[in-house]
Amino acid sequence: MPTPDIDVSPTESRTTVRSADRPIAGPDASTADRPWTEVLRDYLELTKPEISFLVTVSALAGFLLGSPDTLNGVVLMATLVGTALCAGGVGMLNHVIEERFDAQMKRTADRPIPSGRIAASSARPVGITMVCLGIAIICPLVNPLTAVLAMITAVLYVYVYTPLKRTTKWNTIIGTIPGALPALGGYTAATGHLGAGGWAVFAILAFWQMPHFLSLAWMYRKDYARGNYAMLPVLEPGGTSTAAQMIGFTVLLCVASVTPFLYSTAGWLYLAAVAPLGLWFLWTTVAFARSRTGQAARRVLKASIVYVPVLVLALGADWLFV
Numbered sequence: 001m002p003t004p005d006i007d008v009s010p011t012e013s014r015t016t017v018r019s020a021d022r023p024i025a026g027p028d029a030s031t032a033d034r035p036w037t038e039v040l041r042d043y044l045e046l047t048k049p050e051i052s053f054l055v056t057v058s059a060l061a062g063f064l065l066g067s068p069d070t071l072n073g074v075v076l077m078a079t080l081v082g083t084a085l086c087a088g089g090v091g092m093l094n095h096v097i098e099e100r101f102d103a104q105m106k107r108t109a110d111r112p113i114p115s116g117r118i119a120a121s122s123a124r125p126v127g128i129t130m131v132c133l134g135i136a137i138i139c140p141l142v143n144p145l146t147a148v149l150a151m152i153t154a155v156l157y158v159y160v161y162t163p164l165k166r167t168t169k170w171n172t173i174i175g176t177i178p179g180a181l182p183a184l185g186g187y188t189a190a191t192g193h194l195g196a197g198g199w200a201v202f203a204i205l206a207f208w209q210m211p212h213f214l215s216l217a218w219m220y221r222k223d224y225a226r227g228n229y230a231m232l233p234v235l236e237p238g239g240t241s242t243a244a245q246m247i248g249f250t251v252l253l254c255v256a257s258v259t260p261f262l263y264s265t266a267g268w269l270y271l272a273a274v275a276p277l278g279l280w281f282l283w284t285t286v287a288f289a290r291s292r293t294g295q296a297a298r299r300v301l302k303a304s305i306v307y308v309p310v311l312v313l314a315l316g317a318d319w320l321f322v
Contacts, residue, residue, distance in 0.1 A: 034117075042112035046095045046123055047088030047130075054305075055087040055182045056080055057312050058205050062186025064315040065197040065265045072190075078141035079189040082134040083182050086150045089130030090157050096120045096127065097162050105227040107220050142189045149185040153178045169232045172213050180205035197265040203256040204311070210249035211285055212304035214242050218288075218297040243289035246300060250285045254278035257311070266315060267322035273314035281307055 063076055095102070095113050103114035112118040131154050139147035156178035164171040183205040187198030214232065217224060221233040233242050257274045260266035284303045288296040 039118070042118050043092075043123070043126065046092040046112055046118065046127075048091030048094070049088075050305075052084055052087035052091055054308050055179075056084045057308055058180075058183040058201070059083040059186035059189070061204075061308075061312045061315055062183040062188075062198060062201045063190045064186075064312070064319050065201050065260055066187040066190030066195070067319070068265060075142055075189060078137055079146065079186060082138035082142065082147075082150065083185065085130045085134030085137065086154055087134075087182065089127045089132075089134065090154050092123050092127030092130065093158050094162055096124045097158070101166070101227040101229070105220075105223045107223050108227075138185075138189075143192050145192065145194075146185045146189045149181050149188060153181040153185070156181075165229050165231070167230055169230050169235045171230065172210060172217070172232065175213070176206040176209045179209045196263050197260060200256065200259040200263060200265070203259070204253060205308075207249045207253035207256055208304065208307060211246040211253075211281070211300055214246050215288070215297040215300035215304065218242055218292075219294050219301070239292040243285070243292060246285040247282070247289060250278070250282045254282060260315075267318045269322045270314045270318035273317070274311055277307060277310055277314075 059079055060076075063071075063079055095111065098108075099113045099120050102108035102111055108114065113120050113123060135147050135150050135154075138150055157175070161171060161175040161178055164174055168174075180202045184194070184198045184202040187201055188194060191198070217231040218233045218239065221231065221237065224231045225234045232245070233239065236242065254275075257278050258271065261268070261271040281300075281303045284296075284300045288300050290296075
């Protein structure tokens with residue numbers, strides 16, 4: 001049965017919902033009385049592993065597009081490890097900055113920092129260290145240009161995109177820039193320069209983010225309102241703008257996904273996979289526009305999560321066999 005709102009994710013318990021009323025843990029929060037495995041699990045959660053995985057996979061996509069003939073395994077590994085460290089560190093710093101706002105939202109109240117399991121003062125230096133370590137790996141082992149892109153990504157995400165989430169409905173569009181730069185970084189890691197293939201994969205990831213994050217914002221719009229976030233579905237609850245942007249950016253995604261083939265950086269096998277994949281993604285956004293239910297938004301979200309790994313698999317298969 002269609003659900004008009006999804007305020008609590010299926011993995012969250014009622015205890016998680018009630019935890020929104022807890023006081024925020026202070027800097028003296030201790031982990032000494034907990035098993036190290038639980039502490040480690042909480043720190044892993046702070047790295048936003050799902051998002052970090054997609055970011056790292058997008059860097060792999062850029063690297064494949066920039067390596068039409070041969071792959072440098074050492075450079076590839078350094079790129080992926082450095083990107084994963086930067087993404088995880090940025091995710092952790094995002095948790096630190098949004099501690100008080102996360103405590104007000106049902107979906108995020110039981111995260112390690114607002115629930116008091118990890119102190120923000122402990123997570124902050126870990127996040128900074130991860131970002132610095134990632135850049136320190138990329139700069140000498142890959143190239144300085146890719147390291148600069150990683151640094152710009154971290155600064156834009158932490159100091160521009162994160163604060164804008166509470167001030168303007170355009171935050172999601174602005175956030176596509178740091179969200180897509182790792183894909184461009186993957187390309188520069190392979191080539192050492194900015195090129196058409198790099199900007200093509202940047203565009204793909206930038207356009208992909210809009211239906212991905214708008215569907216999430218629609219599902220949890222009441223929660224975002226509690227957290228004082230200026231998300232488009234919160235400020236324009238009718239859903240017309242949300243649906244229009246989902247469809248529009250997915251159309252742009254479908255067009256952008258063809259450009260690697262047009263630039264001859266990917267072959268027919270990639271095209272045969274990515275064209276129907278994009279049309280399926282587009283169909284979910286059109287279905288959302290018709291119903292504007294939580295269930296329809298969840299289908300868009302699931303399609304977006306599938307899209308990037310399948311695109312990379314298509315690139316990999318194309319690189320191996322074509």
